[in-house]
Amino acid sequence: MAKRIIIAGGGTGGHIFPAIAIANALKKADNTVEILFVGAKGKMEMEKVPQAGYKIEGLDIAGFNRSSLIKNISLPAKLVKSFLQVRRIFKKFVPNAVIGVGGYSSFPVLRFAQAKGIPSFVHESNSFAGKSNMLLGKKATKVFVASDNMQQFFPQEKIMITGNPVRPDIVNVATVAKEEALRFFNLQPGKKTVLIVGGSLGARSINEAIENGLIELTNAGLQLIWQTGKTGAQRWEDAAAKKENVWVSDFIKEMQYAYAAADIVVSRAGAMAIAELCVVRKPVLFVPYPFAAEDHQTVNAQNLVKKDAALMVKDSEAKEKVVSTIIALANDETKQTKLKENISALAVTDADKKIADEILKTIN
Template identity: 35%
Template sequence: MRLIVSGGGTGGHIYPALAIIEDLLKQEPDSEVLYVGSKRGLESSIVPKQGIDFIPLEIQGFKRSLSMDNFKTIKLFIKSVKESKNIIKNFKPDVVIGTGGYVSGAVVYAASKMHVPTVIHEQNSVVGLTNKFLSHFVDKIAIGFNEAADQFPKEKVVFTGNPRAQQVANMQSDFKWSTIGLSDDIPTVLIFGGSQGAPVINKAVVDSINDFNSRNYQVVFVTGQKRYDGVMEQIGDQTVNSNIKILPYIDNMPSILPKVSLIVGRSGATSIAEITALGIPSILIPSPYVTADHQTKNTMSLVNNDAALMIKEDELTGTTLVEKVDSLMNNDAQRNQMAKNSLELGVPDAADRVINVFRSLK
């Protein structure tokens, strides 16, 4: 198979794309894959490191307020569509798939106008602007949450789950907590506000240190690389007992997740795919600053199935955080049931499902 993949801007668009590519190459090693991304997005550094052919386009998103920059955005989109048509003409793909982000808008739109089979994958429960636009042109739409179905033309929609879930579920982990100075025999909570860290989560944890010091479970607190020094300054001369480990970043997160008893963090689509793939109980703190409050809607898909608890950001304090964590870490039966419910929501063959969608179009 010859496949063009486009998706970028954030890891939430990139990692599902990489999971699809990885699974396709396992199934069909002779396949040829080209990734078309943006020059400024994370994909420009992440994708080439995976040994995948990569072509960058210069493109940007619309400003939500009136701005002269939007004229430049339109000009760059038109230019990117033209460049994409040349790329498609030269590569001759069997299928083009977009996983979100502005760059996929130009690439997938160009492919549809050239009558090349097209698929988009929507990771979130609330549809992004690019995929909403592309839904009128593509042949099939794969979705990660059933809640997204009624936001698209129903005859095009196929529920697949998030391909990242399959990638994580298939990973083998030999990680031990002892490698970072903790015990391998004590239940462990991971608190993680995303790769950049989340200041409101970090502050709540700092305010909780004295309480966590006395607990019979372990806490791994990941601050975010850029926020570590600031967090350590806030902690100051507070005692941090040996059951707590504070880290700036974890670069092998998928290998650590299977060892976690409870995860506390944001509820982006990729995070939820990883959590449900492994059946991890969670306390989710959705960011209220994302488009259409989609993280809250993502969260509710787990909360409504008794697979997670939610703390709204404006209700998050050191006290509420400790209360929620204690309620689960001191109740093995509830935590185990939540783990089971979480696993039932996962789609361990999501990448296979997406691949089957675009195979049906060849």
């Protein structure tokens, strides 16, 4: 009888795309496996997962709102409702295993699986574990992590270091011709191309720095692929309107083309962004999001800076320093080469396969 696996979580691309990579690896290892995603209604997984060819069920759930306590009044009711929805999903789908990748919907799904004695797996992409993952990790069958020294968050005997799963199209970026990628964005061959990407929701400090420095960047002979994120998207699109050599959008679906076209990347320092950037071998300027839990994005970026594998500008200094740092790097071929060599040494390309093999081994 075919094995059935639920993959739960989402909220951001940093959770969704690794989840899809794991699903693809499971199907590749055993094409009889049936996979069902469970996400949070209204979140981007409800759109991205079907686009990848998988079914998804949505839960009525939300996370704790730290900025407005009044908005948390309905949380207990939503949590109860989500557990009832999970029970109904399990009764219908009858999973042999469940994996949580982070995000609101991971918690009720894995908690329910653990209460029923169904094998449960946690994937923690960051160097600082989230609170719900720490709780779930205590009873999980296995906890997949990206880096070492995670025993402060999870039981040592449950930890398996796999790295972070990277989408196959990103792993295969080298097969995309640069000329083809530049054509995709209507940009010119022979010009240095800078990819600016602040995550699916956007990065205000990066976007403001680019908005203020558009003329300076294009005068320096650079062309831009500017992924603004959803927040304030219209403002950034208006700023770039009618400017030659600037492609702008709130989201890039075909990231393999963006990476293939880019000579330099400006990015937040989330775990998944770093995993991809190591694989695509690009000189990177990180602007870490300063309000991430335990300021883990700064820790992530500093780990690479110490290895001369990336540059970093603090979020608070983005307006003053991002544009000048981009231009200086664009003019320094030796530095670009050094950063490329050092970041590529940190690449992991088979995390999805390791995770899939371990799950299948457990349930077979």
